[in-house]
Structures are given as structure tokens and as C-alpha cells.
Amino acid sequence: MSGLARDGPAIETRQLYRRFDSRKGFLFREMTRTEALKGVDLVVERGAIFGLLGPNGAGKTTLTKILSTLLLPTSGTALVLGHDVTRETDWLRPRMGLVLGGERGLYNRISGRENLRYFADLYGVPIAGRDARIREVLERVGLTDAADRRVEEYSRGMKQKLHIARGILHRPEILFLDEPTIGLDPKSARETRKLIRSLVTDGVTIFLTTHYMFEAEELCPRLAILSKGRIVARDTVDALRALVGGDRTLEAEAYGFDDREVDAVRALPGVSKVVTEEFGPMMRLTLRVRTGELTLDQVRGRLPGHAELAVRERRTSLEDVYLDLVEEEAR
Template sequence: MVALEIVDVSRSFGRGDKAVQALKNVDLTLEPGETVGLLGVNGAGKTTLLKVISTLLLPTSGTVRVAGVDVVKQTREARRQLSVVLGGERGFYGRLSARDNIRYFGILSGLSHRAAAARGEQVLAQVGLTEVADRAVETYSKGMKQRLHIASGLLTTPKLLMLDEPTVGLDPIEAEHVREAVAQLRDSGVTILLTSHYMVDIERLARRVVILQAGQLTHDLPLERLLEQATSAAEVNVSGAGVPPLTNGEVMDGVRVVRSGPLDGGWNVTFEVRDWSPASLRALADLWPQAEVGDVRVLPANLERVFAQLTR
């Protein structure tokens, strides 16, 4: 049985002329144990999709099943199969301590008092909040609240875990803790749907990437295949002194100028290179015999650049 099955799901907000369609005929299937990165620019519909899956929003049309359970027709049963972390500054009882919040949400997740207390301690330790667990949540920093959200999402071992930008607001060390916690869950076989603006999260955790654009699912590929979608193999930044080289559009086959201008009394040109090889550099040098090249930097294609190219 698939972990998540989304069939022809649409969701709009508002009515009539002012209606905004946040999701348009989205189809998506996640196999058990998969970790899928959901990418999209702000407003693409990522959070709306997670909310529809997690029963917080009703779809306007279409069907969503989590482990075979319909999220509209069998809402409470579907909630037993999933866990969602939406993050943010709110979502906890500010006057209660993190420990009390976690225990309460454990009970709401179906755990006994004793199990909620025990599991609560584990997840608080997992996100590094044990030392401050007795402090009122309203005194927490943004990053600490984010970690508490993650802890809350890890209270049970769901069939499907959804994380909406889990590392936003975290410092690099905190973010790495969160990635490790999610990686552990992934390795234990939990199906994970993850959104993030930080490509390092996706590259580190996901095996497959889907891209939403204006509410439509436009790409659905294994991570390595997505990198192959790059329109260029690398970006090459060349700077130097003397006479600036000729920099108009495609300077040679497979090499295109994307930016050029003066820099520190000299010049600076950035190329996109479709198939980069040492021969390309030699060909460029032959093309600009007058140019005094001072520095060359090669930036190979990565997910961030591919994403920018695909959603441009």
C-alpha cells in the first residue's frame, strides 16, 4: 500500500472573480519509506498541499489517502497515520513549559500519560531542549520554538511525516541537529514529505524531488535526475585587468554570458557553460587574446541553481 496517494487535488480560496487557486490538479504518490523534497517558490502551494494532506484544509476537489485512509472521509483515522510539523512562532501554549506542551500533545496523539512523558523526554533530547524544557515556551527564541515543533512532530512514529521548512530560523548547528533527527527517521523507514527553501536540506535528506509552480506539479524526479535538468553544467566567473573581452550573448557554442561589468578597476564576466571541459577554457582564451585573465572560478551546477533555472 502506498504511503501517500494524491489524485487530482485542487484547492482554491475565496469565491467568484476573487478566487485564488492554490493547487491545480495535483497528482502525487509516495511509496513507503520514501523521502521526497517538495520545492516551490513562496506562494507556490507547498504549505497548502501539506495542510490538505494533514486534514487541516479540505480540498476543493480530488482525493488524498494516507496509508490507504481517505483524509476527508476518515479524518480521525487519517490523523493517526500522519504527523505534520508546520513550524513558526505560534502553535504552543506560551505559558506552559516545553515539557508540559510536549506531554499534552503526546496525549492528544494517543499516548498514555506515562508514554507521553517518556517519549516527550526522548524527543526533547533529540532536538537538544532537555536543559531548557521547564522554561515557559513564551520565553523561547524562534529557533528553540522551531526545534520544539520538530520534537512535537516526532512524538509518534507515523506512516507519513510532513515537515514544512523544518530548519527555517535555525542556526547552522541547530539545523544540522534537525537534519540528523530527520535522517534517523528516514533511515528507520518513515515516509517523509519535506519542504524547504534551503537546498542543503533537500540534498541531504531527499531522494526524490517534486516541484510545485503556481499550484501545479511541474517536476517529479529522483534527485540526481533533477540535477541533470540543469541548462548548464557550470557557471564560470572570470575576472581580469586590461581590455574587457567581448561579452555579447553566446560567445561560442555552449558558452553564454549571463553577467558582465567592471570590477575593482578591471572587468568581471560570468558565463553559463553547457558542457564544461578544459578545452572550453582554452577556446575562451583563444577567443580573447587581449584579455588579461586574473582569476577563474568554476561553480558546478547544484540543486539551488537548477531550481532557480526551472522556476525562473
């Protein structure tokens, strides 16, 4: 591989578009057109876990499939490891792994080990080291004891581990994981996250989509938010906190606040945003705060006469950031 490609980013897309035309109905065929990706520009550095977040239908799976050469873009370019995903598939395919969530893609009637033998042959893993490599991968994902049981007897978590085993069998340089922990119980999800983290220490670049904010926060030093086919933000979690108005979030709750009080709170130093919410008889003001100076007492001072007032502080979470950015996009 050329030095240039080695040093370059793991992924680089320029103005990537993908459109789906589908027909509905039988007699009166109606064309529906979906713009799944609308000009995605994205750079992902090598050797880390990069997270892609976004609501249902945002285009995450579409982008993952294009990057892993499973689907062609309508226009635009995408380079993975410095190579074009539409023109250099022969070079790319042996160097990448793809794990799409769900139950499909495995052979249920045969054992986990036999599944991996089948895929090893498909991926061109040399016969000489094949069975040793399969043993290694089974150990890695924690399926050694279940290796010779039929996959139909596997739990969902075990199947997901087998999917990951399949994805890393041929030692890919980059691994695409689409919702790797979906439907897993907390313990299996945690084991899967641990496994994903251990792959990065081997130098594999991981591109991961998830709907679990804590998972993204825990695993991904950098992430991007995709909304309606467009990247609306791409950065570290801390930088994203700053983007939505600060890493401090203060909440004040009472039985109703009037407009004057809301304005008084909004005018406090460092307050970048105030959201009002009602739930039952209670009302909550959520304040995004930029500076360290503002105290809870200052907030209480602006909301006098509420005997039941509760004011507390928490760190702005990735979920706050996500909801702010996705809502902004919807407006």
C-alpha cells in the same frame, strides 16, 4: 493494514486543485480568486525525505495542509499511506505528524514537558507509557535540560525543536515539515537537519518544504519543484541537473563580451545553455555544459583579447537548477 497499502507510495495525488475565494473591502466587496494548486500529480515513495521547493506563494503550504488533512482540496484526490485524505482522516491522523514553521501552536505559559503532555493526551498516546515517551522525545530533540522551563523562555530554535517533538510524539509513519529550519541560526539549523535525518533511519517518511537549496540537496534524495500551483519537475538532484542542461557550470568574466563572442561560446561542443549577466562594469557568461570534454582553455580560446578574463568551473548547484526551472515557468 493491507499489504497493498504497505507497499504503495507514501503519497499519491491526482489532479489536485485548491482554490481560495476571498473578499476584500467592506462596502464594495470585491471577490478575489486564487488558484493555489492547479492539478498537482505527485508520487512520493516511502521511507525517505522528499523535498518540495518553490517560490513564495507557489502552493507548498497549501499542499502540505491538504496532505495532512488540515485543508480540503477543491477537486482531485490525494492518498497518504494509501488512504484518502478527505474520507479516511480517522485512520490517517494518528499515523501522521505535522510541523508548521513559526512560533504559534505552543502554550507559552507552561513548560515544554507540560506542552507535550497536553498534546500526548490530544493524540491519544496511552497514559501508561506517556511520560516515558515524553522523556524519550525530549532527549531525542535535545531539550531534556530545558524540559521544565516555561516555553516563553525558549529561544526560537528551542521552540522549533519542541514543535518537532510534538510532531513525532505519537510515532507517526509520515511527518510533514513545512520550512523546519526557517529563522534558525546555522548551528540550530544544522542540529535540526541532523534530527530530521535521524528520523528517517527509524523508517519515517518525511515530506519537507524549504527555501534553502543546500538543505534540500543535503537532506532530500528526491525532490519536486512547485511553481504557481504546478509541479514543474520531480526527480533526483542529479537528474534535475541533466534536465537543465548538465552538471558542469562554467563561468567566464571580463569587462564586456560582444554578441559574436557569446555566439562563439554557445557553439562550443556540449554547451546547452548560455546566460549573460552584467554586474557593475563586469559581464559574466554562465555556460551549462553536458559533456566532460570541453576544457576551460577551449572557452578562453573563443574569448581572445581580454587581458582580465577569468574562467572557472563549478558543479551545477541545485540553486542553478531551481532558478532555471522557475524562470522557465515564468516565461
